[in-house]
Amino acid sequence: MTDATQLHALRGRRILIAKPGLDGHDVGAKVIALALRDAGAEVIYTGLRKSPEYIARVAVEEGVDAVGLSVLSGSHRELVADTVNYLRRAGATGVRVFVGGTIPAEDLEYLRSLGVRGIYTSAMPLDDVVASVAQALAEQTT
Amino acid sequence: MSSAPRSPLDRAALGRMLTRIANAGGRAALHELIEPPARGARRIGITGAPGTGKSTLMRCLAAASLAQGRRVGVVAVDPSSPYSHGAILGDRIRMGEVVGHPEFYFRSLASRSAHDGLADNLADILCAMEQHDFDELLVETVGVGQAELAVRALVDCVVLVLMPESGDQVQAMKAGVLEISDVFVVNKADLPGAGQIAAQVGDVVGLRRYEAGQWVPPVILASQHDAASHQAVAKAIEAYFAWRRNRNNETACRRARAAYHAQSLIHQRIEELLAELPSATFDLPLREVHRRLVTRLSADLDASIPPTQEAYVDVR
Ligand code: B12
Ligand SMILES: Nc1nc2c(ncn2[C@@H]2O[C@H](COP(=O)(O)OP(=O)(O)OP(=O)(O)O)[C@@H](O)[C@H]2O)c(=O)[nH]1
Ligand SMILES: [Mg+2]
Numbered sequence: 485m486t487d488a489t490q491l492h493a494l495r496g497r498r499i500l501i502a503k504p505g506l507d508g509h510d511v512g513a514k515v516i517a518l519a520l521r522d523a524g525a526e527v528i529y530t531g532l533r534k535s536p537e538y539i540a541r542v543a544v545e546e547g548v549d550a551v552g553l554s555v556l557s558g559s560h561r562e563l564v565a566d567t568v569n570y571l572r573r574a575g576a577t578g579v580r581v582f583v584g585g586t587i588p589a590e591d592l593e594y595l596r597s598l599g600v601r602g603i604y605t606s607a608m609p610l611d612d613v614v615a616s617v618a619q620a621l622a623e624q625t626t
Numbered sequence: 627m628s629s630a631p632r633s634p635l636d637r638a639a640l641g642r643m644l645t646r647i648a649n650a651g652g653r654a655a656l657h658e659l660i661e662p663p664a665r666g667a668r669r670i671g672i673t674g675a676p677g678t679g680k681s682t683l684m685r686c687l688a689a690a691s692l693a694q695g696r697r698v699g700v701v702a703v704d705p706s707s708p709y710s711h712g713a714i715l716g717d718r719i720r721m722g723e724v725v726g727h728p729e730f731y732f733r734s735l736a737s738r739s740a741h742d743g744l745a746d747n748l749a750d751i752l753c754a755m756e757q758h759d760f761d762e763l764l765v766e767t768v769g770v771g772q773a774e775l776a777v778r779a780l781v782d783c784v785v786l787v788l789m790p791e792s793g794d795q796v797q798a799m800k801a802g803v804l805e806i807s808d809v810f811v812v813n814k815a816d817l818p819g820a821g822q823i824a825a826q827v828g829d830v831v832g833l834r835r836y837e838a839g840q841w842v843p844p845v846i847l848a849s850q851h852d853a854a855s856h857q858a859v860a861k862a863i864e865a866y867f868a869w870r871r872n873r874n875n876e877t878a879c880r881r882a883r884a885a886y887h888a889q890s891l892i893h894q895r896i897e898e899l900l901a902e903l904p905s906a907t908f909d910l911p912l913r914e915v916h917r918r919l920v921t922r923l924s925a926d927l928d929a930s931i932p933p934t935q936e937a938y939v940d941v942r
Contacts, residue, residue, distance in 0.1 A: 492710070492711060495710075495712075496649060517714060518714070521707070521712035521714055522707075522712055525712050526713045526734075526736040527713070527714050527715065528715045528718060529715075529716065529719065530719070531719045541637065541725075545637045545640075546733065546734060547645030575637075575639075
C-alpha cells in the first residue's frame with residue numbers, strides 16, 4: 485500500500501491501545517499508537533498495567549471500533565482471553581480485537597480462536613501492520 | 627445529593643450513541659438533533675493553554691462531586707491533525723482512580739473540523755449525555771490560545787486554568803478568554819512565580835467595572851497535591867452556581883447555545899463542502915468560489931431539510 489492510500493485509511497476510526505497485565509514494555513504500544521494516528525485514527529492510550537476488566541470498560545465507554553492489546557510478558561493467552569470475555573460481558577458488540585508483542589507462532593491459532601482479528605510482532609513492517617488493521621476494520625462495515 | 631432513584635448508567639448504550647453522534651456529518655446531524663432534557667446537568671468548562679493542568683484539576687473536581695453523590699460526566703477534547711485527521715486522545719490518562727467509580731463517565735473526543743477549542747457535534751453530544759441523568763458535566767477544551775471562546779456558549783461556568791510562566795499570556799489574553807471566565811485557577815502553585823500570575827490576573831479583574839450584584843471572578847492558587855486548594859476551587863464553583871440561580875438569565879443562555887449550535891453545524895458543513903470542491907475551483911475569482919459554496923449549502927436545504935412543522939412567529 486502506498487503512503488497516499490495509507491494516509492486516510494483509518495480516518496474517523498476510534499481505537500483503544502491498551503497494555504494489560506504487568507509488563508512495562510511500552511515502546512511498541514506507543515509506536516503503534518502514533519502509526520495509527522498518522523493513518524487518520526483517533527487513538528486512546530490507557531497507559532501501563534491495566535486489568536482486562538478496566539480495558540473492556542474503557543472500550544465501551546469510549547465507543548471504540550477496535551481494541552489493540554500490546555503484550556510482551558508472555559501472558560498473552562490469559563490476558564487476551566480475559567479481555568475478550570470482559571468485552572462481551574460489557575456489551576461491546578462489533579468491537580474488533582488486535583494483539584501485538586512477543587507472540588510465538590504456536591499461539592496464533594489459539595488467539596484467533598478467541599476472535600482476535602490480527603496478530604503482529606516486530607517482524608512485520610509498520611506500514612503492513614497499519615494496512616492490515618485498516619483492512620480488517622473496513623470489512624467490519626460492509 | 628440527589629436521592630431520587632435513577633436508572634444505572636448504561637455505558638455501552640451511551641458509548642455507542644456518542645460515537646454515532648460524533649460521526650454525523652454537518653447535514654446528517656440536522657436530522658438527528660438531540661432534544662435537551664427538561665432538567666439538564668450543570669455544565670462546567672475547563673479551559674486554558676496546553677499543559678496547564680486542566681485534566682488533573684478536572685479529576686480532583688470530579689472526585690469532589692462524586693463524593694457528594696453526583697453523577698459526573700466528562701468530555702475532553704484533543705486536537706485532530708489537519709493533515710492525517712488522526713489524534714492521540716490523552717486526557718483520560720490523568721483521571722486515575724475516579725475512572726472506576728460507578729457514577730463516573732469519561733469520553734475522549736477529537737476536535738475534527740472544529741477550530742474553536744471544541745469538537746464537531748459537541749452541542750448534541752452534551753444533550754445526549756444529559757439524557758442519562760448526569761448531575762454535572764465537565765468539558766475540557768483543547769489547550770487554547772487566546773481566541774477560542776466558544777466554550778462559553780455551551781457551559782454554565784467557565785474555569786480558566788493558568789500556570790506560572792504564563793505572564794505574557796495574561797497580557798495577551800486581557801481582551802479574550804479572561805473576560806469570559808467565571809473562575810480563575812492559577813495552577814502549579816508549587817512552582818515559583820504562581821503568586822505573580824495570580825496578582826496579574828487579579829489586576830485585570832480588579833480594573834474591570836462591576837455592577838452591583840454582578841459576579842466577580844475569584845482567583846485561586848491551586849496545586850496537584852494540595853487537596854485544600856481543590857476544595858477552594860470547588861467552593862468557588864458552588865458559589866458561582868448559587869449566584870447564577872438567582873440571576874434568571876436562562877433565556878439568554880438558551881439563545882446563546884442555540885446560536886452556537888447553528889453556527890457549529892454550518893461551520894462543519896462548510897468544511898465538508900470545501901473538501902468536496904475540486905481543487906481547481908480555488909483558481910477562480912473569490913466571488914465565484916463563494917457563490918459555489920453558498921449554492922451547495924443551500925442545495926442541502928432544498929434537497930433534504932424539511933421545514934419545521936410548527937408555525938413559528940416571526941421573531942424579527
Ligand atoms: C527494550 C526491552 C526492555 C526495556 C523496556 C523499555 C520500555 N519502556 O519499553 C527494559 C530494559 C526496561 C526491559 C525490561 C524487562 N524485560 Co524486556 N525487552 C526489551 C526488548 C529488547 C525490546 C522491546 C521493544 O521495545 N521492542 C521494540 C518495539 C517497537 O517492538 P514491539 O514491542 O514488539 O512492538 C512491535 C510489534 O510487536 C507490534 N505491536 C506491539 N504491540 C502492538 C499492539 C497492536 C494493537 C498492534 C497492532 C501491534 C503491536 O508493533 C510494534 C512495532 O513493530 C525485548 C526483546 C524483543 N526482541 O522484543 C525484551 C523482552 C520483551 N523483555 C523481556 C523480559 C523478560 C524483560 C524483564 C522481565 C527482565 C529482563 N530479562 O530484562 C524486564 C521486565 C520489565 C517490565 N517492567 O515489564 C523478554 C520477555 C519474555 C517473554 N515475552 O516471554 C524479552 C522478549 C527479551 C527476551 N527475549 O527474553 N525490556
Ligand atoms: N508541578 C505541578 N505539575 C502539575 C500540576 N498539575 C498538573 N501538573 C503536571 O502538568 C502536566 C500536564 O497536566 P495535564 O493535567 O495533562 O494538563 P492539561 O492542561 O490537561 O494538558 P493538555 O490536555 O495537554 O492541554 C502533567 O505532567 C502533570 O503532572 C501541579 O499542580 N503542579
Ligand atoms: Mg488535558
